[in-house]
Amino acid sequence: MMRADLALIYDWVPEGARVLDLACGDGTLLEALARDRKVAGYGLEIDPDGITACLEKGVNVIEQDLNLGLANFDDDAYDMIIMTQALQALRRPDLMLDEMLRVASEGIITFPNFAYWRHRVHLGIKGYMPVSKSLPHAWYDTPNIHLSTFNDFEHLCRQKGLIISDRAVGNGDHEGHWSSRWWPNLFGETAIFRISRGQGHKRSRAQTVRNTGELL
Amino acid sequence: MPTTLPADSVGLVTPQTAHFDEPLALACGKTLEAYDLVYETYGELNAERSNAVLICHALSGNHHAAGYHGKDDAKPGWWDAHIGPGKTIDTRRFFVIALNNLGGCHGSTGPCSTNPATGRPWGPTFPLMTVSDWVCSQARLADRLGIERFAAVVGGSLGGMQVLQWTLSYPERIANAVVIAATSRLSAQNIAFNEVARQAIRSDPDFHDGWYGEHGTLPKRGLKLARMVGHITYLSEHSMGAKFGRDLRSDALNFGYDVEFQVESYLRYQGDMFSTVFDANTYLLMTKALDYFDPAATCNGDLATALAPASCPFLVVSFSTDWRFAPARSRELVEALTRANKPVSYVEIDSPHGHDAFLLPDPRYQAVFGGFMKRITRELDLEKGA
Numbered sequence: 040m041m042r043a044d045l046a047l048i049y050d051w052v053p054e055g056a057r058v059l060d061l062a063c064g065d066g067t068l069l070e071a072l073a074r075d076r077k078v079a080g081y082g083l084e085i086d087p088d089g090i091t092a093c094l095e096k097g098v099n100v101i102e103q104d105l106n107l108g109l110a111n112f113d114d115d116a117y118d119m120i121i122m123t124q125a126l127q128a129l130r131r132p133d134l135m136l137d138e139m140l141r142v143a144s145e146g147i148i149t150f151p152n153f154a155y156w157r158h159r160v161h162l163g164i165k166g167y168m169p170v171s172k173s174l175p176h177a178w179y180d181t182p183n184i185h186l187s188t189f190n191d192f193e194h195l196c197r198q199k200g201l202i203i204s205d206r207a208v209g210n211g212d213h214e215g216h217w218s219s220r221w222w223p224n225l226f227g228e229t230a231i232f233r234i235s236r237g238q239g240h241k242r243s244r245a246q247t248v249r250n251t252g253e254l255l
Numbered sequence: 256m257p258t259t260l261p262a263d264s265v266g267l268v269t270p271q272t273a274h275f276d277e278p279l280a281l282a283c284g285k286t287l288e289a290y291d292l293v294y295e296t297y298g299e300l301n302a303e304r305s306n307a308v309l310i311c312h313a314l315s316g317n318h319h320a321a322g323y324h325g326k327d328d329a330k331p332g333w334w335d336a337h338i339g340p341g342k343t344i345d346t347r348r349f350f351v352i353a354l355n356n357l358g359g360c361h362g363s364t365g366p367c368s369t370n371p372a373t374g375r376p377w378g379p380t381f382p383l384m385t386v387s388d389w390v391c392s393q394a395r396l397a398d399r400l401g402i403e404r405f406a407a408v409v410g411g412s413l414g415g416m417q418v419l420q421w422t423l424s425y426p427e428r429i430a431n432a433v434v435i436a437a438t439s440r441l442s443a444q445n446i447a448f449n450e451v452a453r454q455a456i457r458s459d460p461d462f463h464d465g466w467y468g469e470h471g472t473l474p475k476r477g478l479k480l481a482r483m484v485g486h487i488t489y490l491s492e493h494s495m496g497a498k499f500g501r502d503l504r505s506d507a508l509n510f511g512y513d514v515e516f517q518v519e520s521y522l523r524y525q526g527d528m529f530s531t532v533f534d535a536n537t538y539l540l541m542t543k544a545l546d547y548f549d550p551a552a553t554c555n556g557d558l559a560t561a562l563a564p565a566s567c568p569f570l571v572v573s574f575s576t577d578w579r580f581a582p583a584r585s586r587e588l589v590e591a592l593t594r595a596n597k598p599v600s601y602v603e604i605d606s607p608h609g610h611d612a613f614l615l616p617d618p619r620y621q622a623v624f625g626g627f628m629k630r631i632t633r634e635l636d637l638e639k640g641a
Contacts, residue, residue: 090602090623093600095626096630100600100601
């Protein structure tokens with residue numbers, strides 16, 4: 040049984056695509072994509088247990104810290120780039136978006152939606168930083184240093200001139216519930232976006248490498 | 256050596272010799288008309304002959320990779336930490352072959368062997384070997400042992416270079432490649448260290464241009480120096496510091512040039528030991544093989560293009576404090592492999608032990624390497640064995 044957001048992504052990846060999966064975890068998604076859809080590619084991961092699990096599965100995994108950018112991958116080397124539940128833990132999510140859409144023309148990103156109603160209740164009524172299934176950490180030990188909302192991400196994509204070709208929410212048991220479809224920013228627990236380069240978005244590799252070296 | 260062998264040891268092993276009469280044309284233009292290869296095997300070759308693993312050795316390594324030659328051996332083979340029943344390379348599943356490369360000094364034909372054309376030892380006239388030459392000779396040993404395709408070819412350092420060459424020379428004969436603490440080519444700094452080692456040997460008055468055997472001498476001082484320099488590059492600053500610090504052998508400074516610091520004592524001891532068991536001409540030849548290796552050279556330095564023939568999955572492993580073949584060198588290889596769309600996994604093991612880490616046990620190293628081997632075991636359906 041695949042995690043809800045992974046199951047959705049699985050359906051969005053075209054047959055035979057060349058894929059880079061950033062923060063690939065134990066390789067579940069890549070393994071399924073390789074087996075069922077002839078997808079080839081690599082997973083990037085830094086968690087030792089995840090890496091070992093990938094090796095045992097036969098998933099190509101490269102130990103790499105995403106905060107150092109993707110300078111070791113060429114422009115347009117992949118058809119699809121995926122990053123699940125990692126954007127919020129990066130030092131500069133905005134620059135990572137640039138890097139992702141330099142390496143591939145299309146990307147899928149998932150992250151916990153900070154504006155999910157339960158999170159709002161935590162913060163707005165109880166007065167505590169939200170802790171939930173999608174945000175299980177306490178404020179002091181969380182790896183999630185750049186939390187954002189469904190709306191925030193759409194805003195950033197607009198700023199960058201990126202095209203959002205599809206979006207969805209993962210909601211635990213309430214997948215596809217009417218409320219989360221109509222008000223994803225309020226009722227979506229996990230935000231899932233499918234994005235691609237807009238006009239004039241692409242920047243030179245040199246520029247990206249320089250930026251990521253300094254800032255990521 | 257314990258009075259009883261450890262349960263996870265391959266136990267007592269006996270080296271074997273394979274003689275080859277088929278001439279071997281070498282990269283240097285010369286031909287070895289006939290030669291011997293000394294090797295050891297651990298585990299059993301299965302009926303399908305699909306479970307063979309080849310171990311390629313590094314600069315000063317040999318065919319004795321695991322187990323003991325006798326009950327009185329002080330130490331097991333050089334990679335005993337990783338080869339044995341239940342170990343990373345599990346001999347209950349795999350049939351492991353380790354050989355001494357040509358040009359070596361542990362039984363395979365090399366500078367100490369007799370040149371049939373002259374009736375004298377080859378000495379310094381033994382042809383310079385390349386990694387490709389070695390791989391070619393290893394393939395012939397595989398033919399002899401009835402192995403069409405290796406489940407994996409594995410090696411660290413110079414051994415890793417041989418693994419890489421296997422994927423290019425015989426892509427159809429290697430199912431998996433494990434390249435550990437290696438590089439696709441030496442840096443200027445690496446070559447510089449090798450040249451210091453060579454000069455140390457060649458400038459020893461007992462070297463006699465490599466004809467020390469005929470002069471009844473041994474260039475022990477040169478070989479000792481070469482090993483001392485080499486040994487420094489195998490360790491990390493941290494591991495040396497942790498092991499020796501600035502500890503003195505006696506209580507106070509004695510204002511002389513005898514051994515004072517523990518690290519001096521250690522290096523001299525290592526050098527002395529090595530100079531009595533290793534052949535100087537072999538050492539020179541091995542360092543040259545290291546220097547020459549550069550598969551990208553034929554492709555204008557473009558490694559990704561050079562890797563085109565490779566087709567098997569790679570596992571590339573580096574160690575954080577290895578400054579001889581630093582993680583950056585492994586990452587270059589991985590980058591070229593990904594650029595060439597080859598299946599590759601890469602792991603950098605956090606270890607304080609420098610280049611030597613590839614020889615030592617380490618939980619994460621074993622988990623990673625073992626995980627990769629476990630997948631091979633599963634895919635080849637080798638689990639039924641034990």
